[in-house]
Amino acid sequence: MASIELSSAGRNDRTTRRRTGFRLDMTPLVDVAFLLLTFFMFATTMSQPQVMQIQVPPQDGDVEVTKLLTVLVRGDGRLFYRDGTDEPVATNLSEIERIASHRILAEGNALVTALRAEPTASYGTVVAVLDRLNAVETQMEHEFARRAERRERRFTIAPIGDEERQLINDR
Amino acid sequence: MAHKPKRVGFQLDMTPLVDVAFLLLTFFMFTAKFKSDAENEQKYDIKRPVASADTTKLPEVGTGMVKIAIDPDTKRPVYFYAVSDENQRAEVYKLASLVPEDERSTKAMVPVKDSVELGNMVLQSRIVSRNRMKFVVDADRNVDFGEIERVMNTFRSKGATIFNFATVSSDDAPTPGGGK
Numbered sequence: 531m532a533s534i535e536l537s538s539a540g541r542n543d544r545t546t547r548r549r550t551g552f553r554l555d556m557t558p559l560v561d562v563a564f565l566l567l568t569f570f571m572f573a574t575t576m577s578q579p580q581v582m583q584i585q586v587p588p589q590d591g592d593v594e595v596t597k598l599l600t601v602l603v604r605g606d607g608r609l610f611y612r613d614g615t616d617e618p619v620a621t622n623l624s625e626i627e628r629i630a631s632h633r634i635l636a637e638g639n640a641l642v643t644a645l646r647a648e649p650t651a652s653y654g655t656v657v658a659v660l661d662r663l664n665a666v667e668t669q670m671e672h673e674f675a676r677r678a679e680r681r682e683r684r685f686t687i688a689p690i691g692d693e694e695r696q697l698i699n700d701r
Numbered sequence: 702m703a704h705k706p707k708r709v710g711f712q713l714d715m716t717p718l719v720d721v722a723f724l725l726l727t728f729f730m731f732t733a734k735f736k737s738d739a740e741n742e743q744k745y746d747i748k749r750p751v752a753s754a755d756t757t758k759l760p761e762v763g764t765g766m767v768k769i770a771i772d773p774d775t776k777r778p779v780y781f782y783a784v785s786d787e788n789q790r791a792e793v794y795k796l797a798s799l800v801p802e803d804e805r806s807t808k809a810m811v812p813v814k815d816s817v818e819l820g821n822m823v824l825q826s827r828i829v830s831r832n833r834m835k836f837v838v839d840a841d842r843n844v845d846f847g848e849i850e851r852v853m854n855t856f857r858s859k860g861a862t863i864f865n866f867a868t869v870s871s872d873d874a875p876t877p878g879g880g881k
Contacts, residue, residue, distance in 0.1 A: 556719075563722050570729035580759040581837065581865040582752050586857050603846070649847025656846050657750035657868060665754040689850060 582660060586687070597640045599633050601626060601659055602690065604698050605650035609659065618698050623662050630666045635673065639682040646690040660687075737761065738809035739783035745770030750842040752868035759867055760835055762786060765793075765826040766867075767819065767852055768810065769840035778841075778848050782822050783810035789829045796821050816855050824859045836864035 532554045602610040602618055610618035611629055621629070634641055643663065647656045667683055674681035747770050768781040782797075784790045790809075794800065797811035798818060805811070813819045826834045838852055856864055 560715075560719050560722070563719070563726055567722055567726040567729065570726065570733055574729050574733045580749075580755065580867055580869065581757045582755045582868050583757060583863070583865050584853075585863050586853060587862070647846045647850075649845055649850060651846045652842065653840055653844045653846050653849050654750040654842030656849070657752055657842070657866060660866075661752035661754050661868075664752075668754065687853070 582657065582664070584687070597637050598642050598644060599630065600644045600646060600694075601630075601663070602694060602698050603645075603647035603651040603656055603659060605648040607652060607655045608698075609655075610698050612694075618694070623658065626659065627662050627666055630663060631669065634666070634670050638679070639684065642684045642686065644685070645687045646694060647687075648690055648695060737785065738787075739766070739785065742809045743768070743770075743781075745772065745779060747839055747841045748843070749839065749867050749869045751870070751872060752866075753870055755868050755870065757865070759837070759865075763830065763833060763835055764837050765823065765830075765834045766810075766837045766839050767813075769838070769844050769848055769852070771841050771843055778844050780813040780819065781810045782813050782819060784826060784834075786830075789826070789834075792829045793822050793825045796825060816851050819852070820855045820859050823856060823861055827860060834861075836861045837867050838864060839867040 532552070534550060534552060598614050600612040600618075602612060604610065609621050609623070609626060611621050611626060612618045613633075630643065634643075645656070645659060645663070647659075663685070667685075670683075671681050745768075747768060762785055764783075764785045766783045766785070768783060769778050770781070771777070772779050782793075784793050791806055794805045794808065794811050796818060797805060797813070799812045799814055800808060813822070823836065826836075836856060838849065840849060853864075856862070
């Protein structure tokens with residue numbers, strides 16, 4: 531390990547002092563450093579982006595029926611979309627992405643997108659729909675910016691009405 | 702002359718190796734994320750829903766988290782509320798009726814009895830944090846949406862109109878918290 535050496539090489543005049551040398555073996559230090567490094571390498575979890583921001587209006591406003599696109603989630607996880615007051619149409623996530631993009635590009639900022647889910651639907655499914663709609667919104671922002679238009683998203687999460695529940699449960 | 706075996710000597714200076722090792726060590730030391738108090742106390746595993754489009758990170762300070770886990774035995778949802786800042790906890794946890802009075806100041810998260818109690822705690826959080834508290838809903842993906850709707854209505858009625866859903870970017874990402 532560490533040791534002190536007396537080097538007596540060279541002439542040892544009466545005026546030359548004896549030089550003491552330190553020899554320090556740093557192997558254990560490096561070992562511990564590598565151990566700590568591997569520990570932290572395995573223990574560090576790189577943090578992932580983790581939140582979806584939601585904003586709700588303080589009051590429940592009434593939504594005009596024209597220029598409305600509603601996405602409905604049934605209790606068993608089945609998805610439907612509805613143009614205005616038309617009949618709900620069964621669909622899936624990628625279809626919703628396509629339809630939402632299409633409608634937003636057609637109607638612009640006048641379109642209100644509403645998400646209504648039955649209380650028995652699973653939270654994971656609803657978040658998946660929200661996620662897809664958020665992804666569409668990002669694309670729309672780019673598209674609107676390209677057209678030099680301002681994008682104003684109009685979106686709401688609302689409780690499902692009895693009439694709608696009946697409509698989607700009959701299918 | 703006989704062939705003398707040539708002795709090859711290696712003189713390797715390992716200083717740069719050790720320097721890089723220490724650099725990496727300090728990097729990982731600073732980026733290591735440690736479990737918060739609330740995560741340490743969490744007994745239920747919450748499997749967050751997947752959302753790939755989210756780009757904001759979960760804030761570590763200044764949050765009021767409503768946690769909804771599913772009890773693996775009873776399959777019913779269990780509610781907790783966690784305030785991240787220690788000095789704000791006392792005022793808010795005073796309203797937690799399910800926790801005995803002497804334990805209220807020691808806990809990082811408290812069980813919540815019902816929506817009314819949650820509403821009172823949310824309002825108190827807003828008061829204590831001077832409306833700077835960020836509210837987060839951290840629920841298991843299999844929770845019924847009706848429960849989430851109830852929490853959203855509670856938030857809305859108590860003036861917390863901006864809040865967040867905690868998600869994971871993909872199922873491979875590590876999920877914090879844990880226990881059962």
